Amino acid sequence: MTNSGAVVAVKSAEEYNTLINAEKTTVVLFTADWAEQCKHVQDALEELAKILSNKLQFASIVAENFPEISMKHQIEAVPTIIFFTKGTAIERVDxxxxxxxxxxxxxxxxxxxxxxxxxxxxxxxxxxxxxxxMKGDRNAPRCGFSRKLIEILNETGLPYETFDILNDEEVRQGLKTYSDWPTYPQIYVKGELIGGLDIIVELKSSNELEAALRG
Incomplete structure (x- = not known):
């Protein structure tokens, strides 16, 4: 069973036991399909799984579907997160x-x-x-500047990746200082800052965009 950058949806008690008894510390979300607040926590875990999957593994379990497990851990409300190391609960967030x-x-x-x-x-x-x-990602930009930038990049046909700064306050604030550029979106080519949307628009109008993006 692999858990490289994903949250495993537990389907059986056996799978649950295998996960929590693993060598890696396992982060388990006790959730419910009807609880909107669980979706918010699930999204956060998905992001954490992308950056911490080399050290931690992540799982979610529908509390009502596994009453014995939920009772054992005194799950009285969802969402509840329990951290397990080799089968032992070591941390908890209600x-x-x-x-x-x-x-x-x-x-x-x-x-x-x-x-x-x-x-x-x-x-x-x-x-x-x-x-x-950027704010959001390539499939769902969450501000007008980011949306416009993605439209321009898609027109070039060049491959690129996005990082949603709204999901990581540390990166959102830190990158402003790191790059000495106070606003978003920010575009990097081979680790070097090109600039923001205004720079991209200028490069496009002077027909230099594709060359700049190729580095």
Whole structure:
């Protein structure tokens, strides 16, 4: 069973037991399909799984479908997060507290948590040859500037990746200082800042955009 950057939806008690008894610390979300607040926590875990899956594994379990497991862990409300190491519950977060969940995940993530912000930002800006930091993602931009930028990039046909700054306040604030560029979106080519939407529009109007994006 792999869990590389994803939250495993538990389908059986056996699968649950295998997950929580694994060598990796397992972050388990006790959830309910009808609870809107669980979706918010699930989304946060999906993002955390992308950056911490080398140290932690993530799972969700519908509490009502597994009453014995829920009773054992005194699940009285959803969402509830429990952190397991080799079968033992070591941490717990009750309710929608994404900041606390994130902090505990990073703390338990070991070396990832010890990575400096600058190292993390350097790694993120080099993650793809063409990297976009924006509000939302390429499929669902969440501001007009980001939407316009994605339209322009899609016209070039060049491959690129996006990072949603709304899901990570540390990156959102840190990148402004790291790049000395106060606004979003920000576009990086091979780890070097090209600029924001205004620069991209200028490059497009002077027919220099594709060359600049290829680095």
């Amino acid at each position: 309710g929608v507290n994404v900041a606390e969940i994130t902090a505990k995940c990073k703390k338990l993530g070991g070396s990832v948590a010890g990575e400096s912000l600058e190292e993390r930002l350097k790694a993120l800006t080099h993650k793809a040859a063409l990297m976009v930091f």
